C-alpha cells in the first residue's frame with residue numbers, strides 16, 4: 236500500500252542505504268554471515284518476547300533508565316537549561332552495553348557460541364566480555380596495540396571477565412586495525428558472531444546498532460516531559476567515534492525538525508594539524524569496513540591514520556547514517572581538540588563531581604562552541620565515565636602545570 | 638568476443654602486488670611470469686585496509702604503498718609494456734582506490750589497455766547489480782565474482798549466468814588469503830560446483846602454494862591461482878626456483 240507518510244531517515248532502503256551512504260560492500264566470503272544476520276535481525280526486532288528480554292535486561296542488569304540530570308552549575312554557566320544524559324551510570328560505565336545486550340540476545344537466538352568484537356577505548360570490549368560472561372559464551376576481542384597501552388584498565392577488566400584480548404598490530408594499531416582483524420577472523424570463522432560496537436560496518440549493522448541505542452533518546456523524551464512538561468529539547472549534543480551513542484541520542488529526534496542535533500568529532504591537535512579525526516570535515520565518500528561513508532583518505536583512496544587523545548574517537552570513518560545526515564545538514568558537526576576536551580573534563584569534575592570519559596568530554600566542550608539562547612534546553616549525552624582515562628588525565632594535568 | 642579464459646589447457650595464474658617488492662617490480666614481474674609460461678596474471682592494486690587478505694598480502698600491500706604505488710603509476714607501468722604483454726592481465730583490488738581514481742576513468746583506462754576483467758572483492762553481486770552494472774557494460778569490462786564452498790547453489794547459478802567473457806573465482810575455503818586450513822575434505826563440494834559452473838571457466842585461488850595444490854585445483858577447475866606463496870618467494874628472491882618447481 237502506498238503510504239503518504241514521509242519515511243524516517245533512521246530507516247535505510249532495502250539495500251541498506253541512507254541516501255547516498257551505507258550498503259553492504261562485502262566480499263563473498265562474508266555474504267552468508269551478513270545475510271544470516273540480516274534475516275535474524277529482521278525477525279527479532281519486532282518480536283515481542285525478544286524485545287521483552289532486551290528491555291528487562293536493560294532495566295534490571297544495566298540499570299536503565301539512566302538519569303537525565305539537570306546540572307545547576309552548567310546551566311548557570313551557560314545561561315540556559317543543560318541536562319546530562321547519564322550513560323556513564325550504565326553497568327560497565329558507558330552506553331556500549333545497550334548494544335551488546337541487544338546483539339547478544341540475537342546471537343543466542345541464532346545459536347552462536349563464539350563471539351568476536353573490536354574495541355577502541357575498551358568500553359565496547361568490556362561490554363561484550365560482560366554479556367558473554369552473562370550468557371556463558373566464548374569471547375574474543377581485537378584491540379589495537381596502541382589502545383591496549385592507553386586503556387589498560389579496560390584490558391584488565393576484559394581479561395577478568397574471561398575474554399581473550401588479541402592485539403592488532405597492523406596500521407595505526409588503533410580501532411580501524413582492530414576492526415580489520417575482527418573482520419578477517421569472521422571470514423576465517425564463519426560460525427562466529429561478530430558483535431560490532433558502533434553504528435558502522437555493512438548493512439544491517441549501522442541500523443541494528445542505532446536501534447539498540449535508540450533507548451537513549453526514548454528515555455530522554457520521557458524524562459524531559461516529566462521534568463519540564465515538554466518532551467523536546469532544543470539541542471542534543473553527542474560525540475561521534477563511529478557514531479553509536481550519537482545515533483542513540485538523536486534517534487527519536489531526527490524527524491523533529493526543531494531539535495538541533497550536534498555531532499562532535501575529535502579534532503586531535505587541530506582539524507588541519509595532520510593529527511586529527513574530524514572525519515566529516517576532512518573526509519570524503521569512500522568504502523571502508525563494508526559501507527560507503529565519509530572517510531579520511533588520501534587522494535589515492537588509501538585510508539589515512541587518524542589521531543585523537545581519545546581511543547574511542549580515533550577512527551577514520553563515521554557511520555553512514557551520520558554521513559548522510561551531516562551531508563544533508565540535518566546534523567551539524569563540531570570539531571573539538573584534545574586540549575578542549577581535557578579542559579571540559581576537568582571542569583565537569585569540579586563543577587558537578589563527575590569524571591567523564593574522554594570521548595564524552597568532547598561533547599561537553601561543544602557547549603563553548605555553539606550560540607546559546609536563554610530558553611535553550613540542551614541535552615548532552617554523557618556517553619561514559621572516565622575511570623579508564625584516569626592515567627591520561629593525571630599525566631595531562633601534570634603537563635599543563637609544568 | 639571470445640572468452641580468453643576458455644582454454645583446452647588447464648590454466649596457471651599468479652597474483653602479484655603492484656609495486657612489490659620495488660616500485661618498478663610490476664613491469665619486471667609481468668614480463669618474467671609471461672616468459673615462464675604463466676597463462677594469466679592477476680595484478681593486485683595495493684590498499685591500506687585489505688579486509689579479505691592474510692598477512693603476506695597485507696605486508697606486500699603496505700610495502701608497495703610505501704614504495705609510492707598508486708593507480709596513476711600502475712597505469713603508466715602497464716602502458717609502458719602494453720605491446721610486450723601477450724597474456725591476459727586481470728586487475729584485482731579493493732573498491733576504494735578505484736572510487737577515488739574515478740570508476741568510469743578506471744574502466745576507460747582498462748579498456749584502452751585491453752584489460753577486460755577485474756576482481757573487486759568488495760563489490761558484492763548485489764551492489765554490482767543495482768549500482769555499477771551499467772558502467773561496466775558500457776566499457777565492456779567484466780567483473781569476475783568470487784564464490785566460496787559455502788555459497789548456495791542457487792546463488793552460484795545466478796552468478797554463473799552473469800559470467801560471459803570472464804571466469805568465476807572459486808575461493809578454495811572460507812578463509813583469508815595465504816592459508817591452507819585443509820581441515821575439511823571439500824572434494825565433493827568442488828565436484829558440485831564444477832557441475833554448476835560447467836559453462837563458464839572456473840579458477841580456484843586462496844591457499845594454493847605449490848605444484849601439488851595446482852594439480853588438486855585442476856581436478857575441479859579450469860585454472861589455479863597462486864598468490865601469497867609467490868609473494869613469499871619474491872620476498873626472498875627465490876622466484877626462479879619457485880617457478881622451476883611449479884611448472
Ligand SMILES: Cc1ncc(COP(=O)(O)O)c(C=O)c1O
Pocket residue numbers: 329330355356357358359432433434474475476477478479480481546547548592594595618619620
Ligand atoms: C564512552 C564512549 N563514548 C563514545 C565512544 C565512541 O563511540 P560511538 O561513536 O560509537 O558512540 C566510545 C567508544 O569507545 C566510548 O567508550
